[in-house]
Amino acid sequence: MTNTIEKNDVVVINLDRPRFLRFGHKALKKLGALTGKGLANMGTEDFDLDELEKILFCGLLSDAKENGETLKLEDMEDILDHADSYNELLGKMNLALSKAFGSGAEKN
Template identity: 55%
Template sequence: MDNNDVVIINLDRPRVLRYGHAAIKRLLAMTGKTLEEFEETDSFDMESLEKIVYCGLLSDAREHNEPLKLEDMEHLLDYAEPFQHIVEQVQKAFVAAFGKKEGNGEAIQPERGKKRK
């Protein structure tokens, strides 16, 4: 993973939010949605947001030898201030994983070369 693509979400500690193949596969299975349905959705209910963040945090939890369960998300997400931070970081992580779509429907890559804190 390119360090410029790392997205940090500040919860109980800074955590890496990443949507690799395994995370996306798990997310689609948990929600029953397709990638296209995610792209067309502008907002999510709280339960869906918990699943989205959970799947994105699994690799960070593995790297830190932490057991992470979906049930933990309600408590972890309470650490985010402001709550908008969660939504913004999820969006950034999806752009890092898939690129951003231009008006013609073609994916463009996230901006590279800037180091994130």
């Protein structure tokens, strides 16, 4: 298995297929560029569906690369339509972000 899986900093999310959600340095840097916000400014008060797509897009990029896919932001609407619920999306996103910052979150 790849290094990202061995580090156990990934969260499995079932979408169009099981995907690994991970927020490493590259994903967080891309997220800042896409949203124009620093990590400290990523609050829930300004949270919208476009921002959700951007966050999850960045977290799914390494999975897409490992699977030979070229993921585009425009693909996210269709991919996210496969989620069971928004609660699941938000829960998995929060768990993956917690793992990225080493907050001792539970394993998937």
